[in-house]
Amino acid sequence: MTETSDIEDIWEDDDPETDESATEQGPVERLRIVTDKRQEPLRIDKFLMNRVEGATRNKIQQAVENGHIIVNNEIVKPNYKVKAGDEIIVYETRRPESTEIIPEAMPLNIVFEDEHIMIINKPAGMVVHPGCGNYSGTLVNGLAHYLQSENVDTTGLPRVGLVHRIDKDTTGLVVIAKTERAMSDMAGQFKKHTVHRRYIALVWGNLEEDEGTIIAHIGRNLRFRKIMAAFPDGDYGKEAITHYKVLERFNYVTLVELRLETGRTHQIRVHMKSKGHPLFNDGTYGGDHIVKGTVFTKYKQFVENCFKVLPRHALHAKELGFTHPVTRQWIQFDSELPEDMQQVIEKWRSYISGMTKQLREQLDGH
Numbered sequence: 001m002t003e004t005s006d007i008e009d010i011w012e013d014d015d016p017e018t019d020e021s022a023t024e025q026g027p028v029e030r031l032r033i034v035t036d037k038r039q040e041p042l043r044i045d046k047f048l049m050n051r052v053e054g055a056t057r058n059k060i061q062q063a064v065e066n067g068h069i070i071v072n073n074e075i076v077k078p079n080y081k082v083k084a085g086d087e088i089i090v091y092e093t094r095r096p097e098s099t100e101i102i103p104e105a106m107p108l109n110i111v112f113e114d115e116h117i118m119i120i121n122k123p124a125g126m127v128v129h130p131g132c133g134n135y136s137g138t139l140v141n142g143l144a145h146y147l148q149s150e151n152v153d154t155t156g157l158p159r160v161g162l163v164h165r166i167d168k169d170t171t172g173l174v175v176i177a178k179t180e181r182a183m184s185d186m187a188g189q190f191k192k193h194t195v196h197r198r199y200i201a202l203v204w205g206n207l208e209e210d211e212g213t214i215i216a217h218i219g220r221n222l223r224f225r226k227i228m229a230a231f232p233d234g235d236y237g238k239e240a241i242t243h244y245k246v247l248e249r250f251n252y253v254t255l256v257e258l259r260l261e262t263g264r265t266h267q268i269r270v271h272m273k274s275k276g277h278p279l280f281n282d283g284t285y286g287g288d289h290i291v292k293g294t295v296f297t298k299y300k301q302f303v304e305n306c307f308k309v310l311p312r313h314a315l316h317a318k319e320l321g322f323t324h325p326v327t328r329q330w331i332q333f334d335s336e337l338p339e340d341m342q343q344v345i346e347k348w349r350s351y352i353s354g355m356t357k358q359l360r361e362q363l364d365g366h
Contacts, residue, residue: 031090041081044069048090063090067220067236075222075236091225103145104136111173111333116326117186118143118176121335124312128165128174143176164190164263171338172199172317177325185325190263196321197260199268200247200337202314202345203277204291207254211245214271218264227284228266230274240264242271250348251355252293253280257318268315280306280344282313302351310344 033051045060048069061078063069068091071080082088112119120139122128127138143161163175163186177183189195216230219237231237241261248255254277258268269285272278278287288307293299321332337345 029089029091031088033088033090035082035084035086035088037084039082039084039086041083043078044071044076044080044082044088045078047082048088066238067222101130101140101144102136103148104141105145106137106142108139108142108146111335112331116178116182117324118178119320119333120174120176122166122171122174122317124169124171124338124340127168129162139174147178163187166317167266167269167313167315169312170315170317171341173320173333173335174317175320175322182325186322189322189325193261193263194322196319196332197263197317198319199258199260200316200318200341201256201258201268201272202280202341202348203254203256203272204252204280204287205254205277206249206251206292207244207246207256207275207277209246211243214240214242214244214275216240216271216274218267218270228264228270230270232274238262238264240267240271242267244272248345248349250352253348255345269313280314281310282315284313287313302347306344306347309347310340312340314341314344316341 031051035047044064045057048060049055049057060069064076064078064080067075069076070089070091071082071086073087109121109123110118111121122139128140130136130138130140140161161176161178161183163177163183166172166174175186177186216232217237218228218230218240221227221229222236229237230240239262243259243261245257246254247257258272260267264270266285269279269282273282273285273287278285278291281288290300290303293303316335316337318337319332319334321330323329324331
């Protein structure tokens with residue numbers, strides 16, 4: 001039997017409410033066991049409790065349900081009984097992080113601030129949370145510097161501060177808690193799904209319906225553990241609900257608004273891919289090549305030019321609304337689409353308009 005040491009950290013609970021993960025790093029293998037030939041059948045939670053110091057049965061069961069424990073290369077249920085010769089792999093979900101948050105001066109687009117919370121409009125390319133390979137230049141590093149200048153205690157960062165997260169290449173609104181009280185209250189609102197979150201995305205294809213709801217569990221991809229996948233049958237992952245509405249159609253791509261009812265990792269990106277409409281230029285989920293359109297060279301060149309203008313997935317967290325954690329008043333914020341998304345949307349609008357004009361001229365000629 002082979003196993004690694006110092007694995008207690010794998011039982012750290014996942015953040016239950018992240019809009020989308022702040023890092024592209026997936027779980028890493030931290031423990032591998034091949035059971036003895038004389039192993040008697042034993043529930044996997046009981047089996048691992050005897051091998052992981054400090055692990056509770058509840059956390060082991062959660063890890064199994066979240067797909068972080070694999071037996072013979074397959075997802076198992078918590079009541080699975082370990083047998084002789086089983087190969088068990090345990091994945092660690094908590095990323096290695098620096099123990100010290102280094103304050104860094106950086107521009108922060110602060111939309112709103114009082115003594116309890118901040119609303120920040122995050123640009124593309126900024127990681128929210130320090131993690132594996134991203135210990136500096138993150139939003140939390142910038143917050144540490146800014147809050148220290150206001151004489152706000154930053155020893156609780158990043159756990160106090162980050163109420164939710166959005167991806168590195170997703171732009172838009174993020175709420176920051178400046179106190180323990182605000183953090184606790186806001187975390188509760190996200191958990192109860194009472195926070196209003198409206199996103200704007202450009203997706204491949206022409207959606208059949210003008211509006212609808214996507215309901216599909218989201219969990220780690222069973223083959224590629226660093227990305228997520230949708231599981232419509234609900235046997236694996238966590239329930240995720242996304243409401244969508246078409247704003248404008250461009251034949252080959254569609255501008256949509258999306259409202260999150262839940263907040264799973266990469267929820268919008270995974271749900272749209274599951275519908276056959278990946279986000280425009282989303283390299284992780286298949287949107288960074290021509291998904292819909294013609295074979296003409298001019299069209300290919302047009303799409304490549306759009307990719308250059310928008311070198312990231314086309315997703316923006318436009319609106320954010322919630323009950324103020326102290327005043328108990330409903331507050332809501334709106335942000336403009338970033339320039340790169342605006343430019344690409346206008347390019348598609350002009351492209352389709354030109355096609356329509358050309359078609360009319362051809363028809364008139366006949």
